[in-house]
Every structure is written in C-alpha cells, then in structure tokens.
Amino acid sequence: MTADVASETVQTHDCRQAFADELIALAAVDERIVAVCNDSVGSSNLVRFRELFPDRLINVGIAEQDLVGVGAGLAIGGFIPFVSAAGPFLTGRATEQIKTDAAYNGLPVVLCGQSPGLAYGELGPTHHSVEDLSWMRAIADLAIAVPADPAQTRAAVRWAAAHDGPTYLRIPRFKVPSVTPQDAPFEAGRSIQLTNGGDITVIAIGTMVSRALSAAETLRAEGIGVRVLNMTFVEPLDVEAVLRAxxxxxxxxxxxxxxxxGGLGAAVAGLVAQNHPVRMRILGVxxxxxxxxxxxxxxxxFGLTADGIASAVRELLASGDRDGAHERG
Known part of the structure; x- marks a missing residue:
C-alpha cells in the first residue's frame, strides 16, 4: 500500500462511521451519553445521532473553548459527553479548557479529534492536525488513544465511555484495512504485537499501522524480520513492550x-534513552x-508510507552494521 490508497485487493473501512455507530449503540442503552459539537454535525458523522437523540446533541457553533467547557459542565452533571470536532480546532483552540476544565478536574469528558493528521490535505496547515499529540501529551492525567481500524475505533468508544477520567480519541478520516486480530484486548497502556521479528521493531499508531504491516511484508521477502507493534495508547504508553523491543x-x-x-516517537525515545538506549528512527512531520x-x-x-517505513528500517540496520564494523576496526 502507498500513501492513503490501499491495494485494490485489500478492503478498507471508515473509522468515522464505526465511531458514529458505536456511539449510537451506547446511547441507546445509556441515557447519560450525549454528543457536543462545534457546528460539525456532518463532519463528525453525528447526523444519525441527532435524528435518534435530538435532545442529546448540543451544537455550540464555532466556539471550541465553549465546546469543551460545555462538555465539562455536562460531565459534572452526571453525563458522559463525547465532545467532537476536527482535530486541529478541538486541540488548538481549546487547549486551556482541555487542561483546566477537563483534565485538572479529572472529568469523564471524551474529546474526539476528527480527521486528524494530514487528512485535510489541500486545506493546508490551518487544517492539518499534526501538533495535537504533542499538545495533549503535555497535559497530565489525559489518556490518549489512536485507533488503527474500525474494530479498535469501536473498542475505543466503549473504553472511553467507561473510563473514569478524560480521554482524547483520534478518529482517522482515511479508510483503512482491518488490522486488529479477533478478540484482541483494548486496554490502556497495552499494545498489540502484530508480527514477529528479531531485527527491527516498528511501533506505529493509527493510519500508520497498516502501512507498517505492508513494510514488514516487503522486508520479510528480503530476509529482514520486523516486529510490528500497534501502540494504540500514546498515553499511557506500553512501557513493557517498548523496553522488550x-x-x-x-x-x-x-x-x-x-x-x-512530542508524540509517539518522542515518548518512545524518552523511555528507551532513560532505560535501555537503542538506535531509533522517528517518522512523522x-x-x-x-x-x-x-x-x-x-x-x-514525509515518508509516511509502506516504502518510507521500509527504507527507515533498512537505514537503521545499515547504520548499526557500519557502527559495528567501526568498533571492530
């Protein structure tokens, strides 16, 4: 697979639809579930939710600071608010409210960053949401989950609704292949190992997981064994899996x-640097x-493709071989 277009032989799925369907399923059995959006009913896939539960969707308009504040107020009132907006606006415009209203007070507010990363391509940097993981990781007591496919998206919605504290969910816009094994657990601080390999570990999140698997397949044909970890939670990180790798x-x-x-790569680098230093390549923007x-x-x-990941693996192995040869010399 290259870029955001999968092979024609691979079926892809919409995580945003999985998000909406699971939210409706939860709301049908739990009256505490409410949705709050910033004039983004359509882009948040909340049209059907509004039709089914018109009194449980609050549209604050283009006012993201109010968006989070209203969500926090609803949480204080005993509701479970799913606060939904495009990733760059939710995190960029309302960082103070996320920190102070939701996280500092430990409220069960589910922050849903829709269409994150580079998904809004042509709309430019104002609509790219590449800083959100760095911003959100800096806030104490905020869980950060990045599902890789619809199965994980549904599991993330269920987990966040039951979590006794604030959560940031990153809901991908790209259609992606299914990568989650059946009955795989969805637990904070627990990754899923998708392939075995003793040469290099690739730790990926979200839309990068399927690309990492494609890279591992290519490299296997070259005799390179790649361990692929779907990290899922950037916070809390699966410390044991990273250090084992x-x-x-x-x-x-x-x-x-x-x-x-300040996102996944920074979290992994900080952990290994202090516990078991190892060569790394950090792919991203x-x-x-x-x-x-x-x-x-x-x-x-930005090299965020299967080919880009494979190239990084080869480069990392080659650098290790060069260093080893230098040490022997």
Missing part, C-alpha cells in the same frame, strides 16, 4: 501521522508546516 531487536522505528516533537497538497501527496512527502 529495545532489548530484543536491533533498533526501533516509530511511525505517526503527527509532528515528531519534522517540525515544519506541510506544503499544501492532497493527503496522499503529503504522506509521500
């Missing part, structure tokens, strides 16, 4: 549709504003 493989590549300054172009073009531009 650092001990058992020759290096770690991380892949995220986000800036590299390298602290720059992306050019304007299609999502497919942007993912290719």
């Amino acid at each position: 650092a001990r058992e493989t020759r290096g770690i590549v991380t892949a995220e549709e986000a800036t590299t300054t 390298q602290r720059e504003f992306a050019p304007t172009g299609s999502a497919a073009f942007l993912l290719e531009h």
Whole structure:
C-alpha cells in the first residue's frame, strides 16, 4: 500500500462511521451519553445521532473553548459527553479548557479529534492536525488513544465511555484495512504485537499501522524480520513492550501521522534513552508546516508510507552494521 490508497485487493473501512455507530449503540442503552459539537454535525458523522437523540446533541457553533467547557459542565452533571470536532480546532483552540476544565478536574469528558493528521490535505496547515499529540501529551492525567481500524475505533468508544477520567480519541478520516486480530484486548497502556521479528521493531499508531504491516511484508521477502507493534495508547504508553523491543531487536522505528516533537516517537525515545538506549528512527512531520497538497501527496512527502517505513528500517540496520564494523576496526 502507498500513501492513503490501499491495494485494490485489500478492503478498507471508515473509522468515522464505526465511531458514529458505536456511539449510537451506547446511547441507546445509556441515557447519560450525549454528543457536543462545534457546528460539525456532518463532519463528525453525528447526523444519525441527532435524528435518534435530538435532545442529546448540543451544537455550540464555532466556539471550541465553549465546546469543551460545555462538555465539562455536562460531565459534572452526571453525563458522559463525547465532545467532537476536527482535530486541529478541538486541540488548538481549546487547549486551556482541555487542561483546566477537563483534565485538572479529572472529568469523564471524551474529546474526539476528527480527521486528524494530514487528512485535510489541500486545506493546508490551518487544517492539518499534526501538533495535537504533542499538545495533549503535555497535559497530565489525559489518556490518549489512536485507533488503527474500525474494530479498535469501536473498542475505543466503549473504553472511553467507561473510563473514569478524560480521554482524547483520534478518529482517522482515511479508510483503512482491518488490522486488529479477533478478540484482541483494548486496554490502556497495552499494545498489540502484530508480527514477529528479531531485527527491527516498528511501533506505529493509527493510519500508520497498516502501512507498517505492508513494510514488514516487503522486508520479510528480503530476509529482514520486523516486529510490528500497534501502540494504540500514546498515553499511557506500553512501557513493557517498548523496553522488550529495545532489548530484543536491533533498533526501533516509530511511525505517526503527527509532528515528531512530542508524540509517539518522542515518548518512545524518552523511555528507551532513560532505560535501555537503542538506535531509533522517528517518522512523522519534522517540525515544519506541510506544503499544501492532497493527503496522499503529503504522506509521500514525509515518508509516511509502506516504502518510507521500509527504507527507515533498512537505514537503521545499515547504520548499526557500519557502527559495528567501526568498533571492530
């Protein structure tokens, strides 16, 4: 697979529809479930929710700070609010309210960042949501989940509704293949190992997981064994799985549709640097504003493709071999 277009032989699915369907299913049996949006009923896939539960959808208009504040107030009142908006606006405009109203008070507010990463391609950096993981990771007591496919999206909605505290869910816009094994657990701080391999570990989240699997398949044909971890939770991180990868493989590549300054790669690097240093490559947006172009073009531009991940793995192995040769010399 390349960019955001899967092979014609691979069936892909819409995570946003899975989000909406699961939210409706929960609301049908729990009257505490409410939705709050910022004039984004359509883009948040809440049209059907509004039809079924017209008194349980609150549209605050284009006022994201109010959006989170209203969600926090509903949580104080005993409701379980799913606060939904495009990722860049939810996190960029309402960071203070997420920190102070939701996280500081430990409220069960579910923040739903729709269409994150580079999904809005041609609309440019104002609509790209690549900083959100860095911003949200800096806030204490905020769980951050990045589902990789519809099965995980549905599980994330259920988990967040039951979680006794605030959650940031990143809901992908791209259609993606199913990558989650049947009956796989969905637990905070627990990753899912999707392939075995003793050479390099690739740790990926969200839309990058299926691309990591494609890269692993390509590399297997070259005799390179790649362990692929779907990390799912950027916070809390699966510490045990990361450190096991650092001990058992020759290096770690991380892949995220986000800036590299403070998201998944930074979390993994900080952990291994302090516990078991290992060679790494961190794939993502390298602290720059992306050019304007299609999502497919942007993912290719930043190397966030199966080919880009495979190249990073080869480079990491080659650098290790060079260093080893230098040490022997």
